[in-house]
Amino acid sequence: MNGGFSGSPGPPAQIAATAVSVSFGAKAALEGVSVSVARGEWVALIGPNGAGKTTLLRAIGRMIRSSGGIELAGHQISRLGQRKLARLIAYVPQHPVLPPEMTGLDYLTLGRTPHLGYFAVESDADRRICLDLLDRMTLGDMADRRLATMSGGEAQRLVLARALAQQAPILLLDEPTSALDLGRRVDALELIDELRTERSLTVLSAIHDLTLAGQFADRLVLLHEGRVAADGEPAAVLRDDLLSETFGAGVDVFRTASGHLAVISQRRDSGR
Amino acid sequence: MSRPRADTGTARRPEPGTSPGSPGGRTGSAANVRALRQSGRTARRIAVAAAILILALIAGVSIGPVSVSPGAIADTLIAHLPWHPAVSIQPIDAAIIWQIRLPRVLLGALVGAMLSGGGAAYQGVFRNPLADPYLLGVAAGAGLGATAVIISGGSLALLPVAAFAGGVAAVGLTYLLGATGRRIDDMGPRGSTGSASILLAGVAVASVLTAAQTYLQQAHTQTLQSVYAWILGGLSDATWDQAWMIMPYVLISGLTLLAYRRLLDVLRVGETEAATLGVNVPRLRLIVVVAATLGVAAAVSVSGLIGFVGIIVPHIVRLTAGASYRIIVPVSMIGGAAFLVLADIAARTVQPDTEVPIGVITAAIGAPFFLFVLRSRRASADLS
Numbered sequence: 001m002n003g004g005f006s007g008s009p010g011p012p013a014q015i016a017a018t019a020v021s022v023s024f025g026a027k028a029a030l031e032g033v034s035v036s037v038a039r040g041e042w043v044a045l046i047g048p049n050g051a052g053k054t055t056l057l058r059a060i061g062r063m064i065r066s067s068g069g070i071e072l073a074g075h076q077i078s079r080l081g082q083r084k085l086a087r088l089i090a091y092v093p094q095h096p097v098l099p100p101e102m103t104g105l106d107y108l109t110l111g112r113t114p115h116l117g118y119f120a121v122e123s124d125a126d127r128r129i130c131l132d133l134l135d136r137m138t139l140g141d142m143a144d145r146r147l148a149t150m151s152g153g154e155a156q157r158l159v160l161a162r163a164l165a166q167q168a169p170i171l172l173l174d175e176p177t178s179a180l181d182l183g184r185r186v187d188a189l190e191l192i193d194e195l196r197t198e199r200s201l202t203v204l205s206a207i208h209d210l211t212l213a214g215q216f217a218d219r220l221v222l223l224h225e226g227r228v229a230a231d232g233e234p235a236a237v238l239r240d241d242l243l244s245e246t247f248g249a250g251v252d253v254f255r256t257a258s259g260h261l262a263v264i265s266q267r268r269d270s271g272r
Numbered sequence: 273m274s275r276p277r278a279d280t281g282t283a284r285r286p287e288p289g290t291s292p293g294s295p296g297g298r299t300g301s302a303a304n305v306r307a308l309r310q311s312g313r314t315a316r317r318i319a320v321a322a323a324i325l326i327l328a329l330i331a332g333v334s335i336g337p338v339s340v341s342p343g344a345i346a347d348t349l350i351a352h353l354p355w356h357p358a359v360s361i362q363p364i365d366a367a368i369i370w371q372i373r374l375p376r377v378l379l380g381a382l383v384g385a386m387l388s389g390g391g392a393a394y395q396g397v398f399r400n401p402l403a404d405p406y407l408l409g410v411a412a413g414a415g416l417g418a419t420a421v422i423i424s425g426g427s428l429a430l431l432p433v434a435a436f437a438g439g440v441a442a443v444g445l446t447y448l449l450g451a452t453g454r455r456i457d458d459m460g461p462r463g464s465t466g467s468a469s470i471l472l473a474g475v476a477v478a479s480v481l482t483a484a485q486t487y488l489q490q491a492h493t494q495t496l497q498s499v500y501a502w503i504l505g506g507l508s509d510a511t512w513d514q515a516w517m518i519m520p521y522v523l524i525s526g527l528t529l530l531a532y533r534r535l536l537d538v539l540r541v542g543e544t545e546a547a548t549l550g551v552n553v554p555r556l557r558l559i560v561v562v563a564a565t566l567g568v569a570a571a572v573s574v575s576g577l578i579g580f581v582g583i584i585v586p587h588i589v590r591l592t593a594g595a596s597y598r599i600i601v602p603v604s605m606i607g608g609a610a611f612l613v614l615a616d617i618a619a620r621t622v623q624p625d626t627e628v629p630i631g632v633i634t635a636a637i638g639a640p641f642f643l644f645v646l647r648s649r650r651a652s653a654d655l656s
Contacts, residue, residue: 082550098541099540110538110549113538113549118531166550
């Protein structure tokens with residue numbers, strides 16, 4: 001099994017968002033944001049609550065209306081049909097809807113929807129893709145279990161598996177690990193990284209934990225009040241002055257013994 | 273719904289996607305076996321529902337002031353085949369079966385199937401467990417149409433036509449008002465495709481049309497009785513002509529809803545996620561609403577406003593047979609047909625000399641039965 005998109009070279013930018021603006025009523029959520037993500041690259045969106053991370057992901061996935069230009073693998077998203085869009089881009093929401101009575105396999109096969117005709121049901125080939133994914137994600141015994149019985153970590157991997165079942169070359173992840181403990185969080189991000197390499201996926205994710213963002217992403221885009229405040233390699237974005245200003249709290253950035261950047265917040269009254 | 277777990281570890285197949293050292297274990301074999309069983313499970317549930325329906329149909333034809341035997345029913349059916357073997361039946365039995373009971377039972381089955389199938393479809397497409405087939409104004413529009421014909425003294429042959437037209441027009445109006453223009457639920461960062469606006473427009477349209485219908489009804493007291501009888505609903509005037517008249521709508525509606533049952537399952541994860549999975553949600557909603565409305569309006573046009581069937585049957589199916597719309601849509605249609613046939617038997621036999629309105633029966637039997645099923649099943653049942 002492969003991602004199915006390993007062939008054609010295509011343009012370098014899989015995601016090219018140019019001067020994207022979104023407003024909800026009178027409130028501007030994004031103002032002229034430009035972000036591009038190259039094929040196979042992992043870019044993390046960071047920034048405080050309300051900075052526009054989720055809004056940008058939703059605009060790129062065409063879940064909300066936006067102005068400006070968004071191209072996915074060279075296609076203007078406004079010109080794509082819904083199915084074609086879903087074959088290009090798979091989305092993992094921060095709070096996925098998990099119908100409690102649905103079984104793991106039924107949930108996973110939803111990911112095959114963009115590949116099926118409107119009246120068709122899944123073929124054996126579709127089912128095989130899903131079962132292989134269950135194995136790959138160590139979810140083999142989840143096929144017949146109801147979602148209501150799954151732990152947070154299992155459900156989170158299942159949602160990721162559903163996105164992979166779409167076999168889209170671009171993955172949008174909105175806080176994919178927010179429900180997980182420290183260990184599961186690293187496991188999940190390692191898994192995403194493995195799959196990205198394995199299937200040459202392009203990943204754009206919103207992520208709260210700055211240290212993890214710096215460890216896993218190739219590049220960070222710092223959003224602040226709906227604009228891009230910084231864009232670059234982790235070492236260029238994870239700077240204490242920049243983060244302190246954006247997040248409105250004192251921040252220290254250290255380089256650990258293992259060579260990673262660690263971001264630690266300061267107490268308000270520490271008097272440093 | 274616990275099943276025996278007959279895990280056969282022998283059905284393992286090579287898994288090319290799993291690299292030897294990867295954390296992905298080889299635990300999928302049992303899942304594979306179960307996956308193959310899944311389609312058989314759906315078929316079994318449909319078969320059980322179909323068996324219940326057949327028994328209900330036989331009971332519906334044989335039970336009445338004069339009971340007829342299943343053998344006589346079979347002989348009568350054979351006698352209407354083009355090249356049939358010789359059968360001997362009492363002419364009076366044949367007349368009761370063919371001219372009175374069969375059309376009534378068949379019409380009841382078609383009406384029950386459409387009300388339940390429409391209710392299931394509305395519950396799925398609006399992700400609302402309280403949705404019933406009258407949600408978008410079909411009943412109010414049909415009631416207004418029927419009332420207009422009755423008070424104007426028009427031909428009773430016009431009655432189903434006016435009811436059908438009124439029902440379809442009401443839903444069209446709801447859709448026009450609710451699905452176009454600026455949507456109240458379109459303004460948030462979570463995005464939406466507007467089903468709340470449609471539901472609210474449905475409430476408003478139904479209120480206005482019901483107000484008009486009530487006004488007309490009260491202003492013409494001499495026809496109050498017949499208007500009220502129509503609104504209560506029933507199958508006492510069933511004829512073959514009525515069954516044939518609604519058949520095209522029943523077929524179009526039923527087949528369309530069946531064709532979309534998988535997409536209704538996709539909608540269970542919500543409109544936004546369904547859209548990211550490639551579903552054109554507004555188009556899906558429009559097609560399902562049109563199909564359900566044609567079927568429900570056709571049913572209402574010949575039976576009046578029979579309540580409870582369209583909301584209770586899909587929930588009973590959901591609680592007993594499964595929460596997937598691949599099961600809910602077909603089994604609701606079959607089960608709704610059986611339920612209405614059985615309710616109609618009660619409606620015409622509970623009191624010896626007169627008929628009880630069938631809506632009274634569906635509520636009086638259906639609601640307690642529904643509560644019984646609800647309480648005997650998991651409290652965590654997925655009602656969305």
